[in-house]
Amino acid sequence: MTYAKLQKVNMKIALEIDRLTKIYEGRVNALDGVDLEVKDGVIFALLGPNGSGKTTLMRVLTTQFRPTSGVARAFGHDVVREDAQVRKIIGYVPQEMSVWTDITGFENLLIYAKIYGVSSSSRNKCIQDALQSMGLEEVEGKLVKKYSGGMIRRLEIACALLVKPRILFLDEPTLGLDPSARKAVWENLMSFKKEYGTTVFFNTHYMDEADLYSDEVAIINKGKIVKFGTASDLKRSLHSEIISFLLADDQTGMGRLFRSNVLDRIKALNLVDDAVVHGTVLDVTVEDGEVALPAIMELLNCEGVKLKRVKATNPTLDDVFLKYAGMRQQRNQSGYHHGPN
Amino acid sequence: MLECVSKEINQVTTMAPTESLREMFAMIELEMRRLRHDRTEIYTRAVQPILWLAVYGTVMSHVRDIPTGGIPYIDYITPGVLLQSTIFVSVFYGLTIVWERETGILKRLLVAPSSRYATVIGRAIASGVRATVQALIIFPVAILLGVKFISNPLYILAAFLMLFMISGGFAALSIFVASLMKTRERFMGIGQAMIMPLFFASNALYPISLMPPFLQSIAFVNPLTYAVDAVRGLMISGNVTNIFADFTAVIVFDILIFTAASISFRKIIE
Numbered sequence: 001m002t003y004a005k006l007q008k009v010n011m012k013i014a015l016e017i018d019r020l021t022k023i024y025e026g027r028v029n030a031l032d033g034v035d036l037e038v039k040d041g042v043i044f045a046l047l048g049p050n051g052s053g054k055t056t057l058m059r060v061l062t063t064q065f066r067p068t069s070g071v072a073r074a075f076g077h078d079v080v081r082e083d084a085q086v087r088k089i090i091g092y093v094p095q096e097m098s099v100w101t102d103i104t105g106f107e108n109l110l111i112y113a114k115i116y117g118v119s120s121s122s123r124n125k126c127i128q129d130a131l132q133s134m135g136l137e138e139v140e141g142k143l144v145k146k147y148s149g150g151m152i153r154r155l156e157i158a159c160a161l162l163v164k165p166r167i168l169f170l171d172e173p174t175l176g177l178d179p180s181a182r183k184a185v186w187e188n189l190m191s192f193k194k195e196y197g198t199t200v201f202f203n204t205h206y207m208d209e210a211d212l213y214s215d216e217v218a219i220i221n222k223g224k225i226v227k228f229g230t231a232s233d234l235k236r237s238l239h240s241e242i243i244s245f246l247l248a249d250d251q252t253g254m255g256r257l258f259r260s261n262v263l264d265r266i267k268a269l270n271l272v273d274d275a276v277v278h279g280t281v282l283d284v285t286v287e288d289g290e291v292a293l294p295a296i297m298e299l300l301n302c303e304g305v306k307l308k309r310v311k312a313t314n315p316t317l318d319d320v321f322l323k324y325a326g327m328r329q330q331r332n333q334s335g336y337h338h339g340p341n
Numbered sequence: 342m343l344e345c346v347s348k349e350i351n352q353v354t355t356m357a358p359t360e361s362l363r364e365m366f367a368m369i370e371l372e373m374r375r376l377r378h379d380r381t382e383i384y385t386r387a388v389q390p391i392l393w394l395a396v397y398g399t400v401m402s403h404v405r406d407i408p409t410g411g412i413p414y415i416d417y418i419t420p421g422v423l424l425q426s427t428i429f430v431s432v433f434y435g436l437t438i439v440w441e442r443e444t445g446i447l448k449r450l451l452v453a454p455s456s457r458y459a460t461v462i463g464r465a466i467a468s469g470v471r472a473t474v475q476a477l478i479i480f481p482v483a484i485l486l487g488v489k490f491i492s493n494p495l496y497i498l499a500a501f502l503m504l505f506m507i508s509g510g511f512a513a514l515s516i517f518v519a520s521l522m523k524t525r526e527r528f529m530g531i532g533q534a535m536i537m538p539l540f541f542a543s544n545a546l547y548p549i550s551l552m553p554p555f556l557q558s559i560a561f562v563n564p565l566t567y568a569v570d571a572v573r574g575l576m577i578s579g580n581v582t583n584i585f586a587d588f589t590a591v592i593v594f595d596i597l598i599f600t601a602a603s604i605s606f607r608k609i610i611e
């Protein structure tokens with residue numbers, strides 16, 4: 001294919017990432033050969049546990065530092081060689097707080113508008129639009145240090161939206177916010193996205209956020225993309241369901257479960273993929289619940305483990321994450337409850 | 342709006358000087374807006390220099406041994422005190438940068454379409470403006486304390502230009518130090534350790550001729566010496582024979598330190 005043709009094809013692709021690696025100080029292998037493609041106009045979630053390399057990838061994509069090897073392009077522009085062009089088409093909100101707190105929300109936007117060179121004739125309109133998209137009109141004149149966490153986040157996003165970027169990068173946009181503030185952030189973002197068709201690339205370690213708001217998800221673990229697809233693809237890919245056993249909360253039953261390797265014996269059963277205990281819940285991942293359930297029940301019964309309740313559920317993104325990233329989310333951290341109980 | 346952004350993508354141009362200027366002005370505006378919202382800092386920082394003038398200056402003026410060239414001692418030290426107060430603002434400006442590095446502000450500024458040099462120079466100049474405002478607060482107090490300034494407004498203007506240039510340079514020095522010392526505590530330590538020696542190893546409080554030879558050689562490379570000489574000539578003594586050399590020395594200092602700060606700034610967020 002000629003270069004010109006390649007360019008044309010690229011127009012539909014917002015981000016192309018090819019064998020990207022980043023080694024910090026010659027030691028920490030933060031990115032270990034990342035390949036990804038993000039289509040124009042989608043909301044893309046990069047999901048991974050802490051330390052998996054999400055921030056590092058975003059900082060390479062936003063031209064903050066060079067990768068150790070590999071290539072990344074934003075709308076055809078190489079993030080290393082054409083970094084100035086890339087900076088003109090992206091908006092970015094880092095994980096940490098990124099607004100000046102000793103001036104007002106309006107003034108923050110004004111300074112950014114000036115840095116980005118928004119002409120003085122359209123400046124006020126751009127600022128008002130951004131304030132409105134993020135629902136901040138009423139507090140624009142207040143000092144940012146008086147804002148709540150959710151308001152600060154929305155202001156940061158407003159600063160990034162000011163110039164209507166083609167790609168918006170958000171690093172853990174709702175980290176540390178309570179559920180209603182998270183919801184407000186996403187509702188505003190979704191309606192902005194609907195209006196302008198901006199591509200959104202966000203990092204998160206909240207399953208439910210990726211599930212609810214993304215068109216596509218990639219799971220990253222230890223600097224590698226371990227799974228990529230839509231949230232429902234990923235869930236379907238498990239071909240399995242989960243049976244949750246709520247154990248009677250008595251010490252002897254729990255003790256038995258652990259003493260005589262019951263867990264390992266359950267895992268060894270035919271059709272059983274995995275078994276995990278959280279508190280008083282035993283989750284068993286099975287391929288065919290109707291066949292596997294009687295066998296598991298019999299085993300538990302023989303060992304004298306008493307049960308309160310049994311429930312079967314289809315896999316959630318949480319389970320996908322467990323399988324591919326080898327760890328489970330802390331449920332109560334995320335605010336939006338789901339799962340067997 | 343989307344269309345205008347797309348149009349911009351096609352203009353494959355390098356950073357235009359207007360863009361850099363734009364960013365510098367935005368940084369100055371930011372500093373002015375911060376000042377407007379919280380003026381207490383500028384007043385509290387005026388207390389110490391005013392005490393230097395009112396107490397130290399008044400007491401020492403009874404000591405006739407310091408050869409000030411016939412100028413009252415309080416008048417003699419006024420330029421030094423003005424400079425010290427502005428340099429204090431500049432040297433601690435690096436703290437703002439360290440704070441902005443700890444939060445995400447710097448990351449975000451570096452992702453904006455402007456050159457990193459413009460960011461550094463803009464911040465240093467903004468700090469210079471802030472420092473000059475600091476001097477403007479002390480100036481009328483000095484008049485009230487009886488300090489006699491040269492009445493030529495051009496001289497006073499040139500003196501404030503010097504104050505601005507030297508404070509911009511020290512702010513760049515502070516940004517340079519901030520990009521090396523990445524924690525607030527270490528930065529505070531260095532900042533404190535820098536100011537007093539700068540002040541004492543200069544002609545701010547006494548003529549260089551009174552110093553031991555070792556201190557004299559430090560004073561000779563201390564940019565503050567040249568700034569004090571210029572400001573004293575322009576504001577107090579009216580003797581401006583060295584003015585050209587003084588400004589040249591400070592310009593050389595500014596160029597060197599702005600370059601060093603711009604280069605080291607790339608490393609600050611890594």
Ligand SMILES: Nc1ncnc2c1ncn2[C@@H]1O[C@H](COP(=O)(O)OP(=O)(O)O)[C@@H](O)[C@H]1O
Pocket residue numbers: 024025028029030048049050051052053054055056057611
């Ligand atoms: N500036 C840095 N210097 C050295 N190591 C770093 C730096 N930033 C991140 N790391 C390391 O790289 C790995 C990935 O970190 P990061 O990209 O921040 O992950 P995430 O955003 O998914 O939590 C971690 O092991 C982290 O300790």
Ligand SMILES: [Mg+2]
Pocket residue numbers: 054055056095171172
């Ligand atoms: Mg991170």
